[in-house]
Amino acid sequence: KWGYDIGAGGWGNNESQYYTSRPENVIVEGGFLKIKTLRENYLGSPFTSARIKTQDKYSLKYGRVEMRAKLPAGGGTWPAFWMLGNSIGSLGWPACGEIDIMEHVGNNLNRIYGTLHHPNHSGGNADGGSVVISNATTDFHVYATEWTASTIKFYVDDQLYYTFNNSASLPFNNNFFIILNCYRDWE
Numbered sequence: 001k002w003g004y005d006i007g008a009g010g011w012g013n014n015e016s017q018y019y020t021s022r023p024e025n026v027i028v029e030g031g032f033l034k035i036k037t038l039r040e041n042y043l044g045s046p047f048t049s050a051r052i053k054t055q056d057k058y059s060l061k062y063g064r065v066e067m068r069a070k071l072p073a074g075g076g077t078w079p080a081f082w083m084l085g086n087s088i089g090s091l092g093w094p095a096c097g098e099i100d101i102m103e104h105v106g107n108n109l110n111r112i113y114g115t116l117h118h119p120n121h122s123g124g125n126a127d128g129g130s131v132v133i134s135n136a137t138t139d140f141h142v143y144a145t146e147w148t149a150s151t152i153k154f155y156v157d158d159q160l161y162y163t164f165n166n167s168a169s170l171p172f173n174n175n176f177f178i179i180l181n182c183y184r185d186w187e
Helices: none
Strands: 007-009 015-019 026-029 032-035 038-042 045-049 051-053 063-069 077-085 098-104 111-117 127-132 141-147 151-156 159-165 176-184
Touching (some): 015 176, 045 176, 063 098, 098 141, 098 151, 111 151, 111 159, 127 159
Parallel strands (some): 015 045
Antiparallel strands (some): 007 015, 026 032, 038 045, 051 176, 063 141, 077 098, 077 176, 098 111, 111 127, 141 151, 151 159
C-alpha cells in the first residue's frame, strides 16, 4: 500500500534533502520500518531521506490512525506522520486539507505537534496543539488521531492533548492518504 515521493525541494517546503527509495534511506529491518536521514551529497542535495505515502493505493475518511515510533535525535531533523486530502492534485494545498498527526522538530526536543492546515489556516496560521513528552528519541510512543465528522483529536500514548472541531465546511470530510517522512531542515 506504500509508494514513494522521489526528489528534492520538499514540494513547497524548501527542504534540504533528496528523497529516495533506496534501502540506505528506507527499509524494513527486524520488523521495524526505518527511515534514515543521511548526510551525503546526492544529486545536488546535502542530505538524503525517504518520504513514503499511500497516495492512489490506500485512503480513508474518518477513523483512528496511529503509529508507534521512536523519533530521531538531533538538530535539524523533522520526522512527520501526516495525511493529505486525496484532492491535492485537483484542489491544491491547503484547500485539500492536511492533518499532521505527529511532527517533532529536533531543535525542540520532546515537543510533539498535531496540526491541521486548511484554507485561511495554513503555514504559521494553522490550527493545532503540542505536548511535551519524555524520551521521544529513546523510547517508543504511540502517536494517534481520532477523526470524525465532528472532531479531530490528537493523542500521544492515549493521552489527549488537542481537539479540533470539524464541520461540513472544512476539507476534513473527504478521503485522505497517509505520509511518513523525515527531513533535514537545518543544523
